[in-house]
Amino acid sequence: MNRNKNDEDANLAKNKDKIREQSITYEMYAELPDDGQRYEIFDGILEMMSPGPSPRHQDVNRELEFILMQSCRNDYLIYDAPIDVILSDRNVVQPDVLMIHRSRLQIITKRGIEGAPDLVVEIVSPGSRSRDRITKLRLYARHDVPEYWVIDADSLTLEQYRLIDGGQYELINLFEGDDRVYSDKLPCVSFSVSEIFREVRG
Incomplete structure (x- = not known):
């Protein structure tokens, strides 16, 4: 069970890294799996937002x-x-x-x-x-x-x-x-x- 979870997390991280290396569109952004983080796109670059508001x-x-x-x-x-x-x-x-x-x-x-x-x-x-x-x-x-x-x-x-x-x-x-x-x-x-x-x- 832990191995499957670790594999999923590794794949998710790998996919995010791959996306960050290319110019992304709204459609690509909308298909990202929910990892609990919030993102914005600036001129095709995916940026993670700051931690939750204070x-x-x-x-x-x-x-x-x-x-x-x-x-x-x-x-x-x-x-x-x-x-x-x-x-x-x-x-x-x-x-x-x-x-x-x-x-x-x-x-x-x-x-x-x-x-x-x-x-x-x-x-x-x-x-x-x-x-x-x-x-x-x-x-x-x-x-x-x-x-x-x-x-x-x-x-x-x-x-x-x-x-x-x-x-x-x-x-x-x-x-x-x-x-x-x-x-x-x-x-x-x-x-x-x-x-x-x-x-x-x-």
């Missing part, structure tokens, strides 16, 4: 989603991870929170979200800072996500990026303390930054 991360995620549900649910559908956002065949990500306007429901399919959400939010973790602030920032801009928020539960800030001409983001606001978060692109958004950090522990 309590601080979960606290912020929950509060933000609760606030957005109260003010935006009439106009937007709101999702949180894990959910596949298929930006292209070789770029698949799992943002912490996202919103899609109800006029664009066609991008919601059985596979996940196929296209650019109206808002994507990443809550940075110690192991995801570079990915969220560099890799994903460039990727979301390239795939025309109109607005991107990066929330830092350590510095208690929300960075608001807006897509500008040329497929790049501009940091238009850095909210902290009792600053009121607002968005010209998302008129339903109105809350103070301190609200999303009120339950943060640890």
Whole structure:
């Protein structure tokens, strides 16, 4: 019994290594056996995500989603991870929170979200800072996500990026303390930054 389990684990590891060596597509990603880990694809490269979210991360995620549900649910559908956002065949990500306007429901399919959400939010973790602030920032801009928020539960800030001409983001606001978060692109958004950090522990 143990030998069979060991053989299965060895084959699984070998298959994962083989996949990592080649440019993979969403279809290949969808066929991966469940090993309890979460993955994303950046330009055809399979990347394992950081360990499970910390309590601080979960606290912020929950509060933000609760606030957005109260003010935006009439106009937007709101999702949180894990959910596949298929930006292209070789770029698949799992943002912490996202919103899609109800006029664009066609991008919601059985596979996940196929296209650019109206808002994507990443809550940075110690192991995801570079990915969220560099890799994903460039990727979301390239795939025309109109607005991107990066929330830092350590510095208690929300960075608001807006897509500008040329497929790049501009940091238009850095909210902290009792600053009121607002968005010209998302008129339903109105809350103070301190609200999303009120339950943060640890």
